[in-house]
Amino acid sequence: MIVVEFRKQVWRLRTYLALVLMIAIPVITTVAFKLSGGPKEQNGQINLFDLGTRSGLNMPVDSLLVMSGFLLPVIVSLFAGSAIAEEASWGSLRYLLVRPVSRSRLLTGKLGVAAILALVATLLITVTGLVGGVIAFGWHPIVIPSFTSASATTPISLTTLSQGEALARLVASTFYVAWCMTGILAFAFMLSTITDAALGAVSGGIGLTVVSEILDAIPPLRTSRNFLITHYWLAWTDLFRHPVGTGEVIRGVLLQIPYVIAFLLVAWWWFHRKDIVS
Amino acid sequence: MSDAPIELVGLSKRVPNAGMVVDNLSLKVEAGRVFGLLGPNGAGKTTVLRMLLGLVHPTAGEARLFGEPVRAGDSVLRRVGALVERPAFVPHLSGFDNLEIFWRAGGQPLSESHIDDALKIAGLGKAIRRKVRTYSTGMRQRLGIAQVLLGAPDLLLLDEPTVGLDPEEMRETRNLIHDVSERGATVFLSSHILAEVEQVCTHVAIMDRGHLVSSGSVAQMIGAAASVYLEVDDVDKAITVLGSVAGVERLVHEPPGLSIMLDGVQRKELVAALVHAGVGVETITSRHRLEDAFLQMLAGEEQ
Numbered sequence: 001m002i003v004v005e006f007r008k009q010v011w012r013l014r015t016y017l018a019l020v021l022m023i024a025i026p027v028i029t030t031v032a033f034k035l036s037g038g039p040k041e042q043n044g045q046i047n048l049f050d051l052g053t054r055s056g057l058n059m060p061v062d063s064l065l066v067m068s069g070f071l072l073p074v075i076v077s078l079f080a081g082s083a084i085a086e087e088a089s090w091g092s093l094r095y096l097l098v099r100p101v102s103r104s105r106l107l108t109g110k111l112g113v114a115a116i117l118a119l120v121a122t123l124l125i126t127v128t129g130l131v132g133g134v135i136a137f138g139w140h141p142i143v144i145p146s147f148t149s150a151s152a153t154t155p156i157s158l159t160t161l162s163q164g165e166a167l168a169r170l171v172a173s174t175f176y177v178a179w180c181m182t183g184i185l186a187f188a189f190m191l192s193t194i195t196d197a198a199l200g201a202v203s204g205g206i207g208l209t210v211v212s213e214i215l216d217a218i219p220p221l222r223t224s225r226n227f228l229i230t231h232y233w234l235a236w237t238d239l240f241r242h243p244v245g246t247g248e249v250i251r252g253v254l255l256q257i258p259y260v261i262a263f264l265l266v267a268w269w270w271f272h273r274k275d276i277v278s
Numbered sequence: 279m280s281d282a283p284i285e286l287v288g289l290s291k292r293v294p295n296a297g298m299v300v301d302n303l304s305l306k307v308e309a310g311r312v313f314g315l316l317g318p319n320g321a322g323k324t325t326v327l328r329m330l331l332g333l334v335h336p337t338a339g340e341a342r343l344f345g346e347p348v349r350a351g352d353s354v355l356r357r358v359g360a361l362v363e364r365p366a367f368v369p370h371l372s373g374f375d376n377l378e379i380f381w382r383a384g385g386q387p388l389s390e391s392h393i394d395d396a397l398k399i400a401g402l403g404k405a406i407r408r409k410v411r412t413y414s415t416g417m418r419q420r421l422g423i424a425q426v427l428l429g430a431p432d433l434l435l436l437d438e439p440t441v442g443l444d445p446e447e448m449r450e451t452r453n454l455i456h457d458v459s460e461r462g463a464t465v466f467l468s469s470h471i472l473a474e475v476e477q478v479c480t481h482v483a484i485m486d487r488g489h490l491v492s493s494g495s496v497a498q499m500i501g502a503a504a505s506v507y508l509e510v511d512d513v514d515k516a517i518t519v520l521g522s523v524a525g526v527e528r529l530v531h532e533p534p535g536l537s538i539m540l541d542g543v544q545r546k547e548l549v550a551a552l553v554h555a556g557v558g559v560e561t562i563t564s565r566h567r568l569e570d571a572f573l574q575m576l577a578g579e580e581q
Contacts, residue, residue, distance in 0.1 A: 004379045092366045097331075098331045100384065275334040
């Protein structure tokens with residue numbers, strides 16, 4: 001089922017355009033950094049984004065920073081939100097079920113393909129940033145901000161990590177970013193089982209991202225913000241600081257689990273009881 | 279429990295804001311028959327088909343295929359080929375690719391299908407390699423029928439199978455249904471084109487507002503309807519005269535004459551009334567048509 005579904009999605013202009021975008025933005029960012037010499041430190045403040053030109057290994061970090069907050073969730077919502085709803089809008093959903101393909105097998109196949117494409121999109125950001133960065137700025141140890149402690153917020157200096165260590169943290173960060181997308185993916189997929197309008201399901205995934213990020217920016221919400229689906233999305237940047245911070249990364253991993261379980265349970269329950277009239 | 283290809287036992291479906299769209303429907307279709315399900319729009323025919331395929335959950339009762347209660351995704355559906363409302367395909371893939379991914383979605387390799395026969399039936403030539411979004415309605419319908427026959431099913435469920443086809447294609451489809459039936463498959467189809475059902479089907483069931491009105495062989499149904507066709511020298515006067523004759527159920531001007539459905543009145547009484555009014559009767563012939571039986575039964579239901 002996954003192979004069949006993958007074949008349906010791969011031969012689509014939309015899929016190519018989405019993945020090309022994942023390549024184009026890191027390339028454009030790298031070229032812009034190269035031509036401009038990169039962003040300058042503001043008032044002596046050092047941040048991770050400003051270090052993009054220090055090493056080719058810094059560029060994929062900047063690429064993930066640029067894209068993981070909004071564009072990647074949009075792409076993930078696109079793949080997940082259109083999974084079932086688009087098949088329903090074409091009218092071919094009923095023929096698949098009559099083939100017969102069990103409803104569970106159909107959901108599993110489509111969810112699997114959406115997840116694979118979301119992971120590929122994330123990997124493309126990192127790989128493109130890395131390749132472009134190394135070509136533009138060379139294969140050097142990565143430069144990261146240094147703090148007085150793991151919880152400190154003001155960097156005091158810069159330090160370097162070996163290429164091997166940097167690559168390991170880059171791989172971990174990439175998979176962490178991909179994992180952080182699972183809650184949005186599950187939500188958009190759930191909407192896709194409820195509505196026959198793919199645009200509605202995709203918009204729902206994007207809407208959840210936007211609402212969560214807006215709420216996350218409201219300080220009076222205090223600790224309740226810790227449960228917002230996007231709250232720990234940037235926690236992976238703690239892997240690129242000295243000393244390294246892992247507390248928020250672990251919380252970020254755990255936070256997605258109940259969202260994924262809840263949304264997928266609803267998707268399975270709803271799709272099994274639904275009358276297919278499209 | 280019988281092994282009949284189709285058995286409906288007290289099948290019912292309630293839809294919010296629409297009420298009972300199928301109400302306590304019981305029906306059995308024996309193997310090898312070509313069975314037509316007739317009814318006006320909104321009678322519940324497509325809902326019955328969808329319940330037979332596990333696409334819609336019944337509110338009450340049971341739908342059985344080959345003796346097994348139908349559940350979504352049941353393996354018994356491998357013995358069924360279905361065309362529901364209209365064919366539908368993945369628009370950015372070619373006709374051939376659509377057939378292939380449809381077949382392989384069931385977990386079987388393409389070599390286990392009857393793809394060559396299906397392609398021959400589709401008769402799309404080189405167009406089979408074009409994207410489906412470029413196809414006309416007729417081409418999609420042909421591809422849909424080919425998809426239905428991919429697995430050489432024992433049971434065909436067809437919803438309006440000749441919609442969008444030109445007269446020659448309609449005839450080919452009727453011949454195809456006949457050939458499939460000759461090979462032993464059972465065909466269950468719904469159609470609004472009563473003349474076509476009369477040509478193709480051996481048995482029919484008539485539905486109206488979710489209820490089964492009548493069922494039986496086509497010959498039985500046609501025999502129940504009395505209809506004549508009159509050619510007269512003054513059509514307008516004849517319509518006025520016959521409109522007041524008791525027992526004239528339905529009077530339709532079908533040039534060059536009049537089609538009249540009778541209920542309890544004899545032909546000689548019609549002729550006598552016309553002659554008495556000075557209308558010349560040129561010919562009078564008996565007609566037994568499924569359409570007449572269908573309309574008569576629906577009229578009886580309304581009363």
